[in-house]
Amino acid sequence: MHPAPSVIIFTVLSGVGFGFLGALDLGLMPVQGGAALVAFGLAYLLAVAGLVASTFHLGNPQRALRAFTQWRTSWLSREGWASVAALAASAPVALAAAFRPGMMLAGHLPGLIAAAFCVLTILCTSMIYAQLRTVPRWHHWTTPVLFLAFAAAGGAILALPGPVAAAACLVSGGAMLLAFALGDGRFARQGQSPAAATGLGPRVRPFAPPHTSPNYVMREMIHHVGRKHARRLRLIALGLGAGLPALLMLVLPAGLLASALALIPHLAGALAQRWLFFAEAEHVVGHYYGRAADAARGTA
């Protein structure tokens, strides 16, 4: 699948943003007054920046509000509702922390509800991908686990003391390893093939393509530029996304500096992981173009 920058930035930033917002809603980082304004402000900034980035992916973003109508069937629509609910439910929690120091909503029922919406938002984002049977690498429980683990790690780096945040980073590393290990070969195991796609028997191969230069389907769904670097990028994603931030959170004294220093490599690792999430995902339509097998081998 084509790794569109807008969608990569969207899932990374809104993942960290809603992870941090959820942690603040849960009262895991007790903040009051100006500190609360800065902390909640950052969480809102990250989450909203991600959502805005997602609209750059649209052909007609001016109609984006219509995406709220089909929550009964569409995970994309549900994600819209969940994100608005999370942002709205977190507002009183944030305002109380900033301006009514005596009134603790974070960690109590209003905060818990807001945090639940944050988790729901991440879950809906991941289900946009996990629901697609056409992309076997995504159509698996590891996809929501991966997205939730990354949101938890990002939130923990910003909100939680060193050792806990380090553990969260390692969990996201484990989720990555799991997704890599279980995802490799699922496309081949899933049993689709040029034979099944065309119904023309086992000995079928493309003879002449239907068009002479790539079309939307090929550019969007049969992407394999740079897959040869997949191994290195996996190591980068694991090292920067999980290993280095865990180490930094353990050795540096807890505080703003540790969080900032750990967040930078974590975000870089998350970007690498999300790029791979798209670039390594194979779509069954590739079987019509005879490119799926090449792509799976990483030779094309």
Next chain:
Amino acid sequence: MTALPPPSAKKLGLVIDLDTCVGCQACVTACKGWNDQGYGAPLSDMDAYGSEPCGTFLNRVHSYEVTPDDGPAQIINFPRSCLHCEDAPCVTVCPTGASYKRAEDGIVLVNEDACIGCGLCAWACPYGAREMDAAAGVMKKCTLCVDRIYNENLPEEDRQPACVRTCPTGARHFGDLGDPESAVSRLVADRGGYALMPEMGTRPVNRYLPPRPKDARREASVLAPLLDLQATGFAGWLDRLLERF
């Protein structure tokens, strides 16, 4: 609404005969010609006269080489377009309700005024049947020429999808696959018509008719009598003379 309607009795669709398709691309051209000027945004072309031409098409014709167990390889031309699935995943993923399946005849359509161009429906389709129009930013797909098939301004013989109407070899058939007595349903039954990628659970309406078995190749060449020619006269004398060296 992107919830699928209850299964319709009428299931309009195409039956494509892979035995008679010659890969002339007339259906591709006729489709583009009709859908350029009627229903929805025209099918745009980008860099049409440049080095990387790219355009929106609702129908694509592949050519495959198929090697049977006995006999030489054959070329099979393979038109690919929307199959108007009964469990259309492109419809249920749509966040805006732009993508829908008609309750009355099962045609899957896009309401372009509501399409935000997110592309998720194209990701959900196993068949690559949807293409985003680069100029209009909305998703385009086969409409089964919904603006022809019910159009009483057209002569009756033209009330078929443009691809079917134009096919010079009669390889494309249009009709109601929900009616077991329809011509297309009988054709499917007679010829063993099949669905593409049934394991994807989309339950396509369109069917493909497999290539018919070809005649076995004759063992002896039709030129065999010529191989036994005996030279006579001067040529015969030359033949015998040259054999001595």
